[in-house]
Amino acid sequence: MLRRLLGRSRRGGACVGALVLMALTLLLFAGASSEAAYAAQSRNEASEQIPGAALWRDVRQGVSGITNSPDAEHGNLINSSGEDWRQTRNGPVAAFGRWALALAALGIGLLFLIRGRIRVDNGFSGKTIERWTAPDRVIHWFVAILFVVLALTGLSFLYGKELLLPIMDRASFAAWGALAKTLHNYGGPLFVAGLVLMIVKWLPHNRFKKIDAVWLAKGGGILTKAHPSAEYLNAGEKLWFWLVVFGGLGVSISGLILDFPNFGQTRGTMQLTHILHTLFALTLMAVFLGHVYIATLGTEGALEGMVYGHVDVEWAKQHHDLWYQEVVEGKGAAAEKIPDISPSDKPATL
Structure with a gap:
């Protein structure tokens, strides 16, 4: 129990x-x-x-408030998109420019090593023919000089801190930055005006034809000694023209938006426009290097045409045989140039 x-x-x-x-x-x-x-x-x-805790929480998150200012973004006190733009500009955009310019320079160097300077096969005859009129040359050099100024100042904005600041004192760098900004902002609209004149003046010569396809298929004779037939402008010159047209218009339109921010552009619009402006400009600069090489060191006798307006008859026969034939036969628009075939007292080469 x-x-x-x-x-x-x-x-x-x-x-x-x-x-x-x-x-x-x-x-x-x-x-x-x-x-x-x-x-x-x-x-x-x-x-x-805590007074205004909810308000400051919204401010940090980028919520727009109410303001008496008519500006669309004045109600936004904190906007982190500026940092995103800065990282994009200094990161992938700057890297694209370095690669584009470096590859262009490398390509030019290799082309010169492989092909050398393209000489006039039969030598200079001493007789010249008019190729570029005075208005043509004025427009060309006006646009070219402005492009160089805008390119150098623009590159200073993008790469100045890493390339110029190490070799300049801060006062000189600041002075150059202020001057570069003024040149860029005022030179931009002038470049736009010159670009429009160039398009209007040269558009009739830059329509593609079947002969241009043949020229491209043969590589323009750059890597060989064969010289494919070409009219007043060959396919390479036409491609450069249209690249300048579309790239130049891209740079111009975006540049004007940046130059005149008083038409209701938002911060986001300005940031995107700046990125596009820089990409257009860097692309044009890279191809511009090739254009300068072909027109100067790469091709004997080419630069004289844009400096003096005349080219040697043998140069014309070799590089633009169809155009030269039109001039000799007095056909089409080239007929008026017949009297300009004459002995030249200008230097044969530059």
Whole structure:
């Protein structure tokens, strides 16, 4: 009897112990939950007690508020998109420019090593023919000089801190930066005007024809000694013209948007426009290097045409035989140039 009572007593104690342990566990969890809820409530109460806490939270998140200013973005106190633009400009855009210019220079160097200077096969005859009129040359050099100025100042903006600042004192760098900004901002609209004149003046000569496809298929004779037939302008010159047209218009339109920000442009519009402006400009610069090489060191007798307006007859026969034939036969628009075939007192080469 006593043993049965003791056994029941032990089993009852074990049950009671389990119940007590369960109760303590529940109390601990309940206490922790209550403490967490209390802490959260305290934080909410504290934030509600800080004047304008909700407002400053919205400000940090870029939410636009209400302002008396008519500007669309004056209600936005914090905008992190500027940092995103800076990283894009100084990162992939700047890297693109380095690679584009470096590859262009490398390509020119390899072409010169492989092909050398393209000479006039039969030598200079001493007789010249008019190729570019005075208005043509004025427009060309006006646009070319402005492009060089805009390119150098633009490159200073993009790479000045890493290339110029190490070799210039800060005062000189600041002075150059101010001058470069003025030249860039005022030279841009002048470049646009020159570009429009160039398009109007040279568009009739730059329509592609079947003969241009043949010229391109033969690589323009650059890597070989064969000289494919060409009219007044060959396919390479036409490609350069259209690249200048589309690239130049891209640079011009984006540049005008940046130059005159008082037409309701938003910050995002200006940032995107600046990136596009830089990419257009860097692409033009890279191809411009090739154009300069072909017109000067790469091809004997080519630069004289844009400097003096005349080219040697042998040069014309070799590089633009179809055009030269038109001049000799007096056909089409080239007929008026017949009287200009004459002995030249200008130097044969530059």
